[in-house]
């Protein structure tokens with residue numbers, strides 16, 4: 001049994017190991033388990049990033065931080081976050097034990113539930129993130145979920161995933177179905193990566209070259225948040241769907257290539273376009289490379305298809 005204060009440190013939390021081995025994906029947030037070291041890690045991360053947010057983040061993100069009353073001095077209780085969040089956009093942050101296979105992840109978004117990691121990174125390696133943690137998920141993602149328009153974008157991702165499952169179910173030949181599905185999932189994952197995780201946007205009311213950040217991978221990294229807009233080593237291009245769905249990415253270093261959307265309306269239109277491209281075969285052979293689509297991801301889409309057929 002887990003003990004109060006023993007810690008919920010990423011990759012070192014017995015509570016999470018127990019939940020995973022019991023096959024539990026959605027869990028509670030056992031708040032008493034956070035150690036003083038965990039709380040100190042949150043405080044340091046928040047203090048370090050706060051001025052960087054003020055300078056580089058999208059105004060809606062800053063509004064979100066305020067609307068959620070995101071605490072600087074302790075790890076947030078998800079219940080408290082949700083009390084502020086749900087009335088604003090219908091979204092809620094739901095604690096998970098770790099990785100959620102792709103279809104279930106997107107389908108959760110469709111139902112306005114955001115799978116949320118509750119562990120926090122090791123305080124001795126603040127900039128090292130072996131997997132998402134609560135700072136990435138709650139401080140990086142959730143403030144954007146307070147915005148209705150952005151929340152609707154996430155719901156659209158879930159709908160596109162559903163379309164993808166339906167599209168794959170129509171393909172009779174098993175091998176062709178797997179190949180096409182793998183390609184479509186890769187395209188969706190790349191789209192998600194270059195928007196929700198690492199997206200740049202023209203600053204509302206700003207000049208032509210005035211950019212801000214709405215992507216959560218950037219908004220939860222003090223170092224990369226500045227680097228992504230200031231460094232001459234980063235290439236920043238207007239978002240082009242053909243390019244993005246064919247562009248591999250690597251997760252273990254600062255991103256060298258980022259894409260800019262004009263507005264949330266623009267982002268919404270791009271997702272519509274992504275969905276339209278599926279049945280006309282434009283996502284069926286995207287370029288190979290990262291991200292890998294694993295067995296669990298594929299199965300999650302295949303099982304969704306079985307569910308849909310059974311329910312039809």
Ligand SMILES: [Fe+2]
Nearest residue numbers: 132197216217
């Ligand atoms: Fe993320």
